[in-house]
Amino acid sequence: MADIVSLADGVGRLVRDGDTVALEGFTHLIPHAAGQEIIRQRRRNLTLVRMTPDIVYDQLIGAGCARKLIFSWGGNPGVGSLHRFRDAVQHGWPVPLEIEEHSHAGMANRYVAGASGLPFAVLRGYSGTDLPEHTDTIKPITCPFTGERLAAVPAINPDVSIIHAQRADRAGNVQLWGLVGVQKEAVLAAKRSLVTVEEVVDELAPVPGGMVLPTWAVTCVAEVPHGAHPSYAQGYYDRDNAYYEYWDSVGRNRDSFEAWVREKVLDMEGSR
Structure with a gap:
């Protein structure tokens, strides 16, 4: 309480x-x-x-x-x-x-992951940007089902x-x-x-x-x-x-x- x-x-x-x-x-x-x-x-x-x-x-x-x-x-x-x-x-x-x-989408997804008890979130939002080159907490990840290249960000x-x-x-x-x-x-x-x-x-x-x-x-x-x-x-x-x-x-x-x-x-x- x-x-x-x-x-x-x-x-x-x-x-x-x-x-x-x-x-x-x-x-x-x-x-x-x-x-x-x-x-x-x-x-x-x-x-x-x-x-x-x-x-x-x-x-x-x-x-x-x-x-x-x-x-x-x-x-x-x-x-x-x-x-x-x-x-x-x-x-x-x-x-x-x-x-x-x-990005806004990255931050929102990081909060959602944190609230859900998950270690990280996955999204498409960084495709075509140079943020992954400057931010260590954005990592590439491959979808195990489709092979699509995505971005992972840690939970907040x-x-x-x-x-x-x-x-x-x-x-x-x-x-x-x-x-x-x-x-x-x-x-x-x-x-x-x-x-x-x-x-x-x-x-x-x-x-x-x-x-x-x-x-x-x-x-x-x-x-x-x-x-x-x-x-x-x-x-x-x-x-x-x-x-x-x-x-x-x-x-x-x-x-x-x-x-x-x-x-x-x-x-x-x-x-x-």
Whole structure:
């Protein structure tokens, strides 16, 4: 059964230095508050996993939390580059960042394999690309039935997966709906999981197209209103497009970024 905890307690209990950590959510329900709590607790040497690292990972990388990034696309959606990500790769600031790049299909299949208890996934998605030449975790494999040449990618089994959802009940069952990505698979593939939610309620009312993660599949739940901001949470608030533009100016140079970390993250210690 999932424990209902504070955000600070959840991160403190589940995220450890050197862990492989996945923060998932696609455009919608991105766990920004949890990412900032990881910064606040000064975790280091993390391997960060995410299909679409955007500004939540730019913040973690710029704060020196990451040593490696496993991903399939990176950018500030609708705006441009992730400047802290770029600085870490090109100049090793604040620490050098190793990267492992896959396709979206490759990453999704890796999560599915991890959630299914399988050692690897097989797909056609890398045919005609040069990614296998640059990524050691893409290997050719021959179908034993047809002889077709395919690609194999290893399962992803994070030490911790963190997602955001709309709500949970007091037993720790989690409900999310709207545009979802690989949140379910990321949780099921992980050794430990933290779900931040907009609210904890007495009963989960059915929602068309909704998904429920049962309490036995989740380690901890934390009530964090607006925990996905500046991304959106369907039924609760819209995407804050101005924030994504604002982030481009904050992340563009080291001084402005460090000022942001001090004022908006570290000085907020204890606020959640």
